[in-house]
Amino acid sequence: MAKLLLKLQRYFRRKPVRFFTLLALYLAAGSLVFLHSGFSGEPRVPGSPRSPAAAEGPGLPYLGVMQLSRGFKAAATVPAAGRRHGPWFKSTSKEPSDRGKPRENGGPRSRALRGRSGREKEEDRALARGRNAPSKPPGAGLGKRGRAETPCLPLGRGYLYAGLEFGAECYCGHKIQAANASESECNMECKGERSNTCGGINRLSIYRLELAQESARRYGSAIFRGCFRRPENVSIALPASQLMLNMSVDKCVDFCTEKEFPLAALAGTTCRCGFPSTLFPLHEREDEQLCAHKCAAEEFESCGSAEFLLVYQTQVQDNRCMDRRFLPSRAKQLVALASFPGAGNTWARHLIELATGFYTGSYYFDGSLYNKGFKGERDHWRSGRTICIKTHESGQKEIESFDSAILLIRNPYKALMAEFNRKYGGHIGFAAHAHWKGKEWPEFVANYAPWWATHTLDWLRYGKKVLVVHFEDLKRDLFVQLQRMVALLGVPACEDRLLCVEGQKDGNFKRSGLRKLEYDPYTPEMRKAIGGYIRTVDAALKLRNLSGVPEDYYPR
Numbered sequence: 001m002a003k004l005l006l007k008l009q010r011y012f013r014r015k016p017v018r019f020f021t022l023l024a025l026y027l028a029a030g031s032l033v034f035l036h037s038g039f040s041g042e043p044r045v046p047g048s049p050r051s052p053a054a055a056e057g058p059g060l061p062y063l064g065v066m067q068l069s070r071g072f073k074a075a076a077t078v079p080a081a082g083r084r085h086g087p088w089f090k091s092t093s094k095e096p097s098d099r100g101k102p103r104e105n106g107g108p109r110s111r112a113l114r115g116r117s118g119r120e121k122e123e124d125r126a127l128a129r130g131r132n133a134p135s136k137p138p139g140a141g142l143g144k145r146g147r148a149e150t151p152c153l154p155l156g157r158g159y160l161y162a163g164l165e166f167g168a169e170c171y172c173g174h175k176i177q178a179a180n181a182s183e184s185e186c187n188m189e190c191k192g193e194r195s196n197t198c199g200g201i202n203r204l205s206i207y208r209l210e211l212a213q214e215s216a217r218r219y220g221s222a223i224f225r226g227c228f229r230r231p232e233n234v235s236i237a238l239p240a241s242q243l244m245l246n247m248s249v250d251k252c253v254d255f256c257t258e259k260e261f262p263l264a265a266l267a268g269t270t271c272r273c274g275f276p277s278t279l280f281p282l283h284e285r286e287d288e289q290l291c292a293h294k295c296a297a298e299e300f301e302s303c304g305s306a307e308f309l310l311v312y313q314t315q316v317q318d319n320r321c322m323d324r325r326f327l328p329s330r331a332k333q334l335v336a337l338a339s340f341p342g343a344g345n346t347w348a349r350h351l352i353e354l355a356t357g358f359y360t361g362s363y364y365f366d367g368s369l370y371n372k373g374f375k376g377e378r379d380h381w382r383s384g385r386t387i388c389i390k391t392h393e394s395g396q397k398e399i400e401s402f403d404s405a406i407l408l409i410r411n412p413y414k415a416l417m418a419e420f421n422r423k424y425g426g427h428i429g430f431a432a433h434a435h436w437k438g439k440e441w442p443e444f445v446a447n448y449a450p451w452w453a454t455h456t457l458d459w460l461r462y463g464k465k466v467l468v469v470h471f472e473d474l475k476r477d478l479f480v481q482l483q484r485m486v487a488l489l490g491v492p493a494c495e496d497r498l499l500c501v502e503g504q505k506d507g508n509f510k511r512s513g514l515r516k517l518e519y520d521p522y523t524p525e526m527r528k529a530i531g532g533y534i535r536t537v538d539a540a541l542k543l544r545n546l547s548g549v550p551e552d553y554y555p556r
Helices: 002-014 016-040 111-115 118-125 249-258 345-356 367-371 412-425 433-437 440-462 471-476 478-489 495-503 524-543
Strands: 062-067 144-147 161-165 169-173 179-181 203-208 222-229 240-243 263-267 270-274 308-313 335-339 389-391 404-409 466-470
Touching: 222 263, 249 263, 249 270, 249 308, 335 345, 335 440, 345 389, 345 404, 345 478, 345 495, 404 440, 404 471, 404 478, 412 433, 412 440, 412 524, 433 440, 440 524, 466 471, 466 478, 471 478, 478 495
Parallel strands: 335 389, 335 404, 404 466
Antiparallel strands: 062 179, 062 203, 144 169, 161 169, 161 203, 222 308, 240 270, 263 270, 263 308
């Protein structure tokens, strides 16, 4: 063996080029193996073409069968790149939009409006079918496409309608532009779930998507905020307005975007623009049916009425809460923003900075957070230049270093998964499938689940002045909970600023909720242990005359 190695060594000394060539091939092969294992280990995402499952439609209002036109050459008007429809939908259409591109003049038009091409607006107005569709489709007008073997509803997130066809195809959009057909013509069972019907040959089973997540519903670049009663001083609350006899959502949103207002309110034939304010806080939402009056220019759109306004948030940034700075003088007290890892501490920091106008600090240093705008990250936590200090510490000595604290608590099942994703995928990434299925996840739960309980118990025991905020309450009622947090920090709460925060609440470190595991990663043993920790924390909170943990902490 030694002689063979000696011969190889002498050979490669004489021919070094061959040696380096073999070395490069070896490294390339290793890289390919590594990349393959990384891609194959990703968890599947419901609604993507890689994760077949059942088409779903239960619980949605069924709108009937729509007839699609025949005899036209297939074409699609959806842009090929840069859109939000997923990588499988590519367009070959070169048909120009019948709406012009936004003006590129030097006026006050925002970058958000300039970024919306005429073709994007055309797609939102009448989305193409994409398969067996005419070049200007008189068909259903539903454009976002996926496999109906996957759940059709997650694919349609942000859209009004979902259409199932051919037993295996799903289309989503804001408009229905097709004639009704007979129910009997939708006769194809869903390939993923035989008990449901998924359209037929050139026939769509149409469902209207439930509006359980109104704030996340989009219309093009605008975010749907809901139906609201007209404020008393409407000309003050919404100072800009214009009469539009051919009203549509697009026209009103574009008008308010050009006027640089973050809110567009449709009031029948009048478009109004403004900011969220104490006169129009957007807190008391009305039944959407009160706003269900057809637009003059778009039959399948609602444009509200004189009494009930349909409100959208434009892409214009509300700058009333965007200024931030360090404290002008050294803080007299150190306030902790304490939480278990994965409980939403970074998001809470973002909200506090917008609400107060002052930077938050950290017990640690994270360069990625600093680069994303958390300028207090670089300061020493005792510098006194920041409004509060992020910490995950739970020891007595560390806790007693602070004069008061905001204790953020989150459902342990959600917090553990969030921290696991951060640990193996970064702040907004996801852990790979191999990590969930490997030994990493069980070991992580075994080590971190007890810490979730002891962290809260230690802060309740050793903290000097502790304000408990549940992550779930902060999401559900941001305005009220943020008022409580700002009051503890000793900063006057400006209501208009808090209302501005509601419109800018997501920040740069919001992990997308669209990518979820197809299975429950918690074993019965894990759930039993975590259930015990939840009961312990619940009892500790109630012992201090605080509300216990939210009901959804307990699995059903």
